[in-house]
Structure formats: structure tokens, C-alpha cells
Amino acid sequence: MLYREAGDFKTSYRADGQTFPIRLDRWAYYAAIAVAFLIVPFIINDYWASAVFVPFLIYAIAALGLNILTGYAGQVSLGTGGFMAVGAYAVYKLMTAFPEISIVIHILLAGGITAIVGMLFGLPSLRIKGFYLAVATLAAQFFLVWLFNKVPWFYNYSASGQINAPERTILGFAVSGPAASASTKYLVCLVFAFVLAWVARNLTRGTSGRKWMAIRDMDIAAEIIGVNPLAAKLSAFAVSSFFVGIAGALLFSVYLGAAEVGEAFGINKSFLVLFMIIIGGLGSIFGSFAGAAFMVLMPVLLKNLLVGGFGWPTDLAAHIELMIVGALIVFFLIAEPHGLARLWALTKEKLRLWPFPH
Amino acid sequence: MDQMIFAAEIFLNGLMTGVMYALVALGFVLIFKASGVFNYAQGVLALFAALTLVGIQQGQVPFAHMINAVFGTHVEHFGWTVPSVLAIILTGAVMVLLAFLIEKLVLQHLVGQAPIILFMATIGLAYFLEGLGDVMWGANIKNLDVGLPQGISESIEGVTANWFGYGFFIDRLDIWATVIAALLVAALVAFAQYTKQGRAMRAVADDHQAALSVGISLRFIWVMVWSIAGFVALVAGIMWGTKSGVQFSLSLIALKALPVLMLGGFTSIPGAIVGGLIIGVGEKLFEFFIGPMVGGATENWFAYVLALLFLVFRPQGLFGERIIERV
Secondary structure, three states: OOOOOOOOOOOOHHHHOOOOOOHHHHHHHHHHHHHHHHHHHHHOOHHHHHHHHHHHHHHHHHHHHHHHHHHHOOOOOOOHHHHHHHHHHHHHHHHHHOOOOOHHHHHHHHHHHHHHHHHHHHHHHHOOOHHHHHHHHHHHHHHHHHHHHHOHHHHOOOOOOOEEOOOOEEOOEEOOOOOOOHHHHHHHHHHHHHHHHHHHHHHHOOHHHHHHHHHHHOHHHHHHOOOOHHHHHHHHHHHHHHHHHHHHHHHHHHHHOEEOHHHHOOHHHHHHHHHHHHHHOOOOHHHHHHHHHHHHHHHHHHHHHHHHHOOOOHHHHHHHHHHHHHHHHHHHHHHOOOHHHHHHHHHHHHHHHOOOOO | OHHHHHHHHHHHHHHHHHHHHHHHHHHHHHHHHHHOOOOOOHHHHHHHHHHHHHHHHOOEOOOHHHHHHHHOOOOOEOOOOOOHHHHHHHHHHHHHHHHHHHHHHOHHHHOOOOHHHHHHHHHHHHHHHHHHHHHHHOOOOEOOOOOOOOOEOHHHHHHHHHHHOOOOOOEHHHHHHHHHHHHHHHHHHHHHHHOHHHHHHHHHHHOHHHHHHOOOOHHHHHHHHHHHHHHHHHHHHHHHHHHHOEOHHHHHHHHHHHHHHHHHOOOOHHHHHHHHHHHHHHHHHHHHHOHHHHOOOOHHHHHHHHHHHHHHHOOOOOOOOOOOOOO
16 A cells, blocks of 8 residues: 555656656665665675675676667667777776876776777668677677787787786775775775666656667657657667776776686677676666676576585586576566566556555 | 789688588578577587587486586496497487477467567577586587598699699598588578478468468477578587587587678578688688788688678678568
8 A cells, every 4th residue: 555656746747757756666766775875885795795796786887788779779789798898998098098097087988988989880780780780799799809809009018918907096995906995896886887877767768768769669760750860879879888888997997807808808798788688678777787686696696506505516507507597588588578677567566556456 | 922822722721611601500591581580599509419419429428417416426428339320310319309399498489579589589598508518418628520531631732732833731521511511501402492391491481470371380390490400500510520629619600600691691591601601711811811910810800890891781681681671
């Protein structure tokens, strides 16, 4: 009986168009934000930060980015790993070239650089559609990884070909390098994820989001009603790559600290992020977070269960994990092609009627 | 002059590699034509087929690693070896069973879904099969030998040494692969053109509903097509497995087959072959002429960039059906 719109009077257009129209949802949202910002940073330890929270937040940003492109604008991309690599190498070059400038600016600039690269690889989308485009984005994936591997300028001519994040601070707290504490890493990622999710939500419900969705549903029809496909598709690629670039920059500088491009940003990363948005739900902000949480948590749980619980060897557990991931994806597609977000929406529908379903 | 002779040798080797790519691409085209499913799992099917073949041939106990982990036993081999021909037939049977299971458990539940959902499902399938292959037969690199000749072909070396004063290095396995691939393609074309099931397959490819209305069983056709794709994967798996060992990277040849498909068009069997040859030759020559200038290993991306540039001018590929869009 609590979960109702009834009695929650909207007295302005602003209130009418808000993201969470139901009071309980709003409270839950504020509570989640408060816990994430005010409680978790004080109790988090290294294991939880590096195994769960930091990768979850970073992948959530990447999933948001891919969801904008694939879920909202309907352009399937398998080049996410390559674009994350652009973000990582951009932030590395900026960090080493301009050490006196704040890392926050570097990360944002890395996102901007990735956006430009993304637009470049998005250009063919005006001619190529569907599967052909999906395969064409693989060109970005393989070309970019090769480029960062072969051109020494990108890794500052280091002998190992790796890039290592130097120590940088925000307000006196180390956020990258070995001295960074779990809670600062977590907070930095949280702030980025929070702000970017807010941006994504407001972009997708505004003019640009509606244009993207029109293009997704049918691009020729969208063109006829006056949506410029060039602007819509390229802006989707730009915004998406901006998000993905920031995720890549954070992944390298805050989370990994050192990266080798083929290993950290290979094709598997592209698929991982794609799975997140499928399992989470295409075209949903909540889905991006849910999918990222699922794909980050599941391997941790499986590993604890199979290796810790049953005492199986790790290589066997890794193979079983692969099977379970594959089976789960097929299962999700059969049971609920619209992902966790749809399940969540259905639950809310049911809750609204509960306890009188008629 | 020397440069040109080297280039000619590389051209020939590229053609041979191209045939191998075409072989994998063929599996994609068959399934895409008949069921509209873009089967990402084709490469993993090839890996799985090769693993199963080696496993059966050497008498490995399936799931040995898992059984040992659960029961604390130490079983590895049954202690027998199976002749190549029998092992190939048994593996073929496994692939048919797999096709049946895929249809029953996955595709049947996804009829009428958007193509992109089906594509994602095959990615899930690829992950599952990759894990299954490793759990069943172990993840170590295996040697596959079904009696195909290997090593340098002396006759070609001799002939070219007479002509150019330089003997070309061409692997006999590649020549065999080319012959087998050509036979396979001819057989498939004949099957599609002249048999009842082949006609039914083409009817399904044309229009699912119309095919259903004249009494063609969609499920049978799908199982059949996936079986054929499994068989093609088996042949590709044998070739690639003999060439470079059976290991995880075998499944990555699927990624090489994708640009071949883009170039040739997703729906055209001749396209898969011509596309394969163009990409095989193109990437080898590009690596030879341009590679040294930019640091090498251009083979990783050349095929994609070529296909991408090509598609910008011809979005349906070389031989693909013209894309007509209506509002």
C-alpha cells in the first residue's frame, strides 16, 4: 500500500517529469546515494574495493556509454575495448606530459579524445547498418590495439611496452599509483559514475535521446520526420565514446595502475561490456548498473564457490565459469530479452497493484 | 625482380590462407542464409570439433579433469586409440547431436526475436562451447594428425626453381586444404541445387512463412543446416588444427572470417570464397610491402579496415543481396 503514486501530488511540470515519480523510489534512490557516498567509503577495505566496488563503478560507466550507442541509438558496437584503450593511453600521455595539471581534467580530456576517435570510427555507420556495422566496429578494436602496441610514442618508449600510472593526487589524496587508498579510489570512481549517470539520464530523456531512439527504431522514418541522421548517429558515437573513454582512463589510472594493451583492452573486454548491457537491459540507465554489477559479482561468487567451496582447481573453475556465463546469457535472452531492467520494471508494476491485483 | 618473385610466392600462400578463411566463412553463410542467424559461434564450433576429434582419436576420457577433481581419481585415457576415419565419423555424429541440441534448447525459443538478439545468443553459445570444450577435453595445446601430408611441397619447389631460379615454399597441407575446400564447396552447391532437402533449404532461406505454408519443416531444416555448419566447422578444424595445433586461438579464426563475410556479402556462397581469397592475398601482400614500414603484424587489422573501406562504397558486400529499405 505504500508503493503508490496516489497522494503524491505533482504541482509543477518539473515534478511531473521527474525520474522517480513514486515517493518510495525517490527515498530509495536518496538512501542509496547516501549510503554510497557517506557510509561505504569509511568501511571499505582493499579486497572489496579491488574485487567488487571499483570495477563495478568503472564498468558501469562503460556500460552506460555502450548503452547510449547500442541501447538508445541502435548502433551495435564491438569496439568498446579499443575505445577504452584510447581513453587509457590518452590519460597516460596527458598525465606524463602535464604532471602539474589535475588528473580530473586529464580524465575528462581523455574522454574528449576518445569521443573524437569514436566519431571517426562512427562515420561508416551512415552507410553501413546492422551486422555489417557491428563487424565494422571490430576494425576499430583491432586497429587501435595494434596501434598502441606498435607505436612506441604511445607508451613513452618504455622497454616493456606497458604503461604505468604515475602517482597523482586530488585535494592531497593520492588517487593513482601504489599509495592510493581503497576509499579514495572508490570515491573518485563513484563521483564519475554518479555524475555521468546523471548526464546520461538527462541526455536520453531530452531532445538528443529522442532523436537517438527515433534512429534506433527506424532510421529512414526518423529522417523523414526531420531527424538528421548524421548529427544523431555521430553524436551518439561521440557521447558513447566519451563515457567509454573515461571508463578506460579510470580503469587504467585508478584500478589497474599498469596495463598492456592487448591484455587489458582486448576483444574480450568489448564482449564483456556488451554482455553487461544485454543482461542489464538495452536502453536503460538502471540496466547498465545492474548488468555491470551482475557481471562483476558473478565471477567473484563463482570463484569463491567453486575454488573456495568445492576446492576445485582454478583452471577448471575458470572453464566452468565460462560455461555458466555463456549459458546465463542464452538463458537471459530466452527468458527475458530485455534484461534485468525489465524484470525490475515488472516488479514495480506488480508492487503498485499489491495487494489487490485487480 | 627478386621482390616480385617473393611477392608471387606470398601471393600463392595468401591464396591458400584465403581458402582456409573461406572455409570458415562458408559455415557462417550457410546458417545466415537458412535461418537468418548470424552465428558468431562458428569459430568455436571449429575448435570444439577439433578438440573432440583429438579426444576421440587418442581415447581421452571426457570431463577427466572434472571427474578427478570431484572424486579424487586419476583417470585420463581409456587406453585405446581410434583410427582417424572412425574418429572423424564419430566427431561428425557429435556435431549433429550438438546441432540438434542447439536447435532444441536455444533457437526454438528464440523464433521471431530480433536478429541482434539471436546474434547475442550465439555469442553466449560460443562462450558456453569454449568452456565445455575445455572442461571436456582439457585446455592444453594438442597435436592433431589425421594423416594429411605436411611439409614443403618438393615438386612445386622444383618446378619454380627451374622457372625463376628460386624455389617457392608451399606447404603440402595448404594444397590439400585447397583441394578439400573446393570439393566441399562443389558438394554444398550441388546439394543446395539438386537435392530435395537442398531445395527446401533454399526455400526457407527465401521466406520462412512461405516455406512453412508449403509443408517444409522449419525445425528439420534448421537442424540440418546447423549440422552442415558443424561439418564444415569440423573440416575447418581439421585443417587449422593440423596446421597450428588445437588450441584456443583456433576459435579466433571466426574473427578472421567476419571481414571475409563483409566483403563477400553475408548471403552469398561465391562471395565467401572470393572474399576469402581477396583477404588472404591482400593481408599477406600488405604485410610484405607495407608491414615493415609500420612495424609489422598488420594482419591483425588489415582485413577489417579493407572490409570497412569497401563497405562504405558497397554496403551489401560484393555479392550480397541488394539491401532495400522501406518505411
